[in-house]
Amino acid sequence: MTRHAESSEFLAAAKTEAARAVEHRKKVLEHVGAEAFTVDDFHKEEPGDWKHTTGRSDVTPAELQLGKRCHGAHVETLSADITPAGSHYLLIHFDVPLIDPSAYRLKIHGLVDKEVSLSLADIKRRKAQTASVLMACAGNGRMGLTERFTSHVPWGPDAFGCADWTGCSLAELLQEVGVKDGAAQVIFTGADKGVEWNTVDYFRRSLTVEQAMTGHVMLCWQMNGADLLPCHGAPVRIIVPGWYGMASVKWLTSIEITSGGWWGTEMDVYCYRRSRLDPTPLPIEQLPVRAMMAPPGHPDFYSRTRLLAPGVVRVRGKVWAGAVDIDYVEFSSDGAKTWQRAEVGDKSGAFGWAAWHFDWDAKTEGSYVLSCRGVDAAGRTQDPLCDDQFNYTGMGSTQPQLVYVRVTADIETVGGSINLEVEEEAAKKPEVMEKAQWDGLYRAPGSQ
Amino acid sequence: MTRHAESSEFLAAAKTEAARAVEHRKKVLEHVGAEAFTVDDFHKEEPGDWKHTTGRSDVTPAELQLGKRCHGAHVETLSADITPAGSHYLLIHFDVPLIDPSAYRLKIHGLVDKEVSLSLADIKRRKAQTASVLMACAGNGRMGLTERFTSHVPWGPDAFGCADWTGCSLAELLQEVGVKDGAAQVIFTGADKGVEWNTVDYFRRSLTVEQAMTGHVMLCWQMNGADLLPCHGAPVRIIVPGWYGMASVKWLTSIEITSGGWWGTEMDVYCYRRSRLDPTPLPIEQLPVRAMMAPPGHPDFYSRTRLLAPGVVRVRGKVWAGAVDIDYVEFSSDGAKTWQRAEVGDKSGAFGWAAWHFDWDAKTEGSYVLSCRGVDAAGRTQDPLCDDQFNYTGMGSTQPQLVYVRVTADIETVGGSINLEVEEEAAKKPEVMEKAQWDGLYRAPGSQ
Numbered sequence: 001m002t003r004h005a006e007s008s009e010f011l012a013a014a015k016t017e018a019a020r021a022v023e024h025r026k027k028v029l030e031h032v033g034a035e036a037f038t039v040d041d042f043h044k045e046e047p048g049d050w051k052h053t054t055g056r057s058d059v060t061p062a063e064l065q066l067g068k069r070c071h072g073a074h075v076e077t078l079s080a081d082i083t084p085a086g087s088h089y090l091l092i093h094f095d096v097p098l099i100d101p102s103a104y105r106l107k108i109h110g111l112v113d114k115e116v117s118l119s120l121a122d123i124k125r126r127k128a129q130t131a132s133v134l135m136a137c138a139g140n141g142r143m144g145l146t147e148r149f150t151s152h153v154p155w156g157p158d159a160f161g162c163a164d165w166t167g168c169s170l171a172e173l174l175q176e177v178g179v180k181d182g183a184a185q186v187i188f189t190g191a192d193k194g195v196e197w198n199t200v201d202y203f204r205r206s207l208t209v210e211q212a213m214t215g216h217v218m219l220c221w222q223m224n225g226a227d228l229l230p231c232h233g234a235p236v237r238i239i240v241p242g243w244y245g246m247a248s249v250k251w252l253t254s255i256e257i258t259s260g261g262w263w264g265t266e267m268d269v270y271c272y273r274r275s276r277l278d279p280t281p282l283p284i285e286q287l288p289v290r291a292m293m294a295p296p297g298h299p300d301f302y303s304r305t306r307l308l309a310p311g312v313v314r315v316r317g318k319v320w321a322g323a324v325d326i327d328y329v330e331f332s333s334d335g336a337k338t339w340q341r342a343e344v345g346d347k348s349g350a351f352g353w354a355a356w357h358f359d360w361d362a363k364t365e366g367s368y369v370l371s372c373r374g375v376d377a378a379g380r381t382q383d384p385l386c387d388d389q390f391n392y393t394g395m396g397s398t399q400p401q402l403v404y405v406r407v408t409a410d411i412e413t414v415g416g417s418i419n420l421e422v423e424e425e426a427a428k429k430p431e432v433m434e435k436a437q438w439d440g441l442y443r444a445p446g447s448q
Numbered sequence: 449m450t451r452h453a454e455s456s457e458f459l460a461a462a463k464t465e466a467a468r469a470v471e472h473r474k475k476v477l478e479h480v481g482a483e484a485f486t487v488d489d490f491h492k493e494e495p496g497d498w499k500h501t502t503g504r505s506d507v508t509p510a511e512l513q514l515g516k517r518c519h520g521a522h523v524e525t526l527s528a529d530i531t532p533a534g535s536h537y538l539l540i541h542f543d544v545p546l547i548d549p550s551a552y553r554l555k556i557h558g559l560v561d562k563e564v565s566l567s568l569a570d571i572k573r574r575k576a577q578t579a580s581v582l583m584a585c586a587g588n589g590r591m592g593l594t595e596r597f598t599s600h601v602p603w604g605p606d607a608f609g610c611a612d613w614t615g616c617s618l619a620e621l622l623q624e625v626g627v628k629d630g631a632a633q634v635i636f637t638g639a640d641k642g643v644e645w646n647t648v649d650y651f652r653r654s655l656t657v658e659q660a661m662t663g664h665v666m667l668c669w670q671m672n673g674a675d676l677l678p679c680h681g682a683p684v685r686i687i688v689p690g691w692y693g694m695a696s697v698k699w700l701t702s703i704e705i706t707s708g709g710w711w712g713t714e715m716d717v718y719c720y721r722r723s724r725l726d727p728t729p730l731p732i733e734q735l736p737v738r739a740m741m742a743p744p745g746h747p748d749f750y751s752r753t754r755l756l757a758p759g760v761v762r763v764r765g766k767v768w769a770g771a772v773d774i775d776y777v778e779f780s781s782d783g784a785k786t787w788q789r790a791e792v793g794d795k796s797g798a799f800g801w802a803a804w805h806f807d808w809d810a811k812t813e814g815s816y817v818l819s820c821r822g823v824d825a826a827g828r829t830q831d832p833l834c835d836d837q838f839n840y841t842g843m844g845s846t847q848p849q850l851v852y853v854r855v856t857a858d859i860e861t862v863g864g865s866i867n868l869e870v871e872e873e874a875a876k877k878p879e880v881m882e883k884a885q886w887d888g889l890y891r892a893p894g895s896q
Contacts, residue, residue, distance in 0.1 A: 059507040059508065059509060059512045060507065061507060061591070062750055062751060062752075063507070063512070064507045064511070064512055064515055064591070064602060065604065065752055066750070067512055067516045068515045068516070068519050068520045068602075068603075068604065068606065069519070069520065069522065069606075069752075070519075071516050071517070071518075071519040072516045072517065074517065074540065074544045074679060076543040076544055076546075077544055077546060077678065079546065080546050084677055084678045084679065085533070085534060085677055086533060086534055086538070086677040086678065086680065087544060087677075087678060087679050090519075090534070092522065093749050094746060094747050095522070095524040095746070096522045096524055096525055096535060098524075098525060098528050143509070143512070152750075154512060154516075155516075156513070156516065158516065193746045193862075194746045194747045194748060194755075195746070195747070195748040195749065195755055195859075195866050196748075196749040196750075198865050198866055198867050198868070199863065199864070199865060199866075200746075200755075200859055200860075200861055200862055200863065200864045200865075200866060201862055201863060202862065229532055229533055229534040230525065230532045230534065231522060231532065231534040231535050232534065298542060298543070298641045298642045298648075299543055299642045299643070300642060300643040300644070301541050301542060301642055301644040302510055302514070302600075302644075303510060304510075304513055304517075307642070307643055307648075410648065411643075411648055412648075413648055414641075414648055414649055414650065415647065415649060416647070416648045417646050417647060417648075418643050418646055418647075419646050420643065420646070
């Protein structure tokens, strides 16, 4: 069900973007290879100790610090049509700037016929459109890797959100100012400044003029029908539907059109690489396919283990693939060993997500590991469940979510006692659950 | 400057609450002692390995998981009058419930003359008031401890926020339904259910009838002028001004008045204890005094080290003490060794915070550790900078925030290079900074 009237230009752009997404994924697989980048490969490339770590398999205080400033989605909100603000994932590279809306200016300059400096009112006067856009971090799932590139946010599979974004078309704005011949790159600069990879800069990203003019990129001032919160880029941010989140620059202060290619820190960080010094890193762009579920039942506060009363439970989730359509979703209750088809609904717009559900017959008390995976209309699939990563930087991982569920009637007894330590120890026996499944669960915090 | 017209009843309640806060702090010090609870004390009380840890000085995946679901404040927003939603700290014990506002009911029952079931419209029809309320987690600062009680959220000093909360008076509502003679306790139940400390329960907390009837406790449906977000307790939550956050039950579904005392899991968890099996744990109630600063300059993404150009910088922060007035705030630029008085403004309402600033002359390039501390009108002070905790559960810590600043002209050079690894290593030399200061900085993630 499409809840928003998306313009014909926006829908046409979605088709272009879907074709690009499939093409880009092929390039990624050609570049880094379809096989896993192993722990041995990692050690060969990065033999020294990392400054901030005592060992790459531990969580470091610096990682924790980023994990607490930034935050994952509350995955239980996957049962809703959209992710509420406050439950949507958030990555803030530097500081949240607090911008006075009445003093806000956006400068559009460089290779344009007419340089402009727009106020917030100027921007809001333009024709508005609203689109459901699934956003995810390129590093989503990084904590599922045995050894990881530690200098970034330690995501479980929870670095996502799907919100209704309202704004005007970037293409229309660029047509208005007139892009000159010879223009190649559009550089977006945010108000947040800091140091990343030893380089001083504002947060900046670029698109090619072709990408920027496709018709789906928006300058947004609302999220879920309300003015943007400061942490989501108030008063104006870019939204690049179908791409990983790093392209959607927050606190936008400048759009500069340049003739040459442009390569800044935030372009360099977000790349697929085969090695530390890969001479031809491939920029991260469109989202792959991924299914996630709202973990059923009730959680244990600390371990996030799920407790569920025996019976049939409707497991609900969402599946996304950028602008590409969904083919099917599969559900597993035995730790990604055997799979069954789930029911899948329509996408919530060209760049949104589709709801799925599976009626799981959990009649027998015991321990289960639930999982799900999606396949899109272009035949793209998720990564297999695996300790290794498929590129050096641990970007773009789509290992399936794992959710540990204990089916027990005791959860109905308010005031009753459940000793999960004993139950989880029992479940770790080989006949109940393979050790690798347990390791996977506890290496991927936030999965539940 | 009081931005809100608080009713005379509300202001009178603040005076009562201030007296209680001072009294409670005295009881706490009598109970756990004014001296630190040392690492040796901790080992004696909790000799075994904690199930989820590989060692208590490491961050565990389970802690990270909670740190990412919950999240600290974006401390840079301390320069603003209120903490925006999305930048306010958040602790969610179980799942975020998604409640249909049109189906919402609040039951008030037990020892009342007239049991009622109120719709959201019924509640919103009542006389509304808005108050700035500083909220903080009882576990705020826990990561500053060398060895800690790991079964909770790994906060730096960032588990706080000050928002404008709008709602009606609980006391008036209770007067309306008529509290019967013999009533002693008011139990608040939220919609979120789960397991904590092996016990199945909804999130519940209680106040004595006297505490509930004082006149400052509110049933709120708005935060910062907007309907509550799901993660902040939509559609209705309790706000207990001046208390640590655990008392402000979210997703409120039931208020039950009972004759006896009531002691549930969430009352038991939030206690000051001298030992694991302390026979007389003291409930956590009112907030102590604490000052925090918005770290000046710009951050390094990963380490959160601050980079600042040479010159005079106005360091801005806030100070709070529940309902107690502020006496003074001190600022230090040498790692809490020497202190200077800062300028302090008025509180933003009876339970809000006061802005402070200090014009720091950072003319000489080099490394500095900034800190601040508050003293309130009742003479209450913050904890000293110390590795130890002052009670077994690590609750109620007020060790000063530490902010590492590198003063360097290079931060002005966008595109320039700053190698913090080299600079931080140099700063660790005894003549520049004591080792203990560095350890403190890196043990307290989120401090910057």
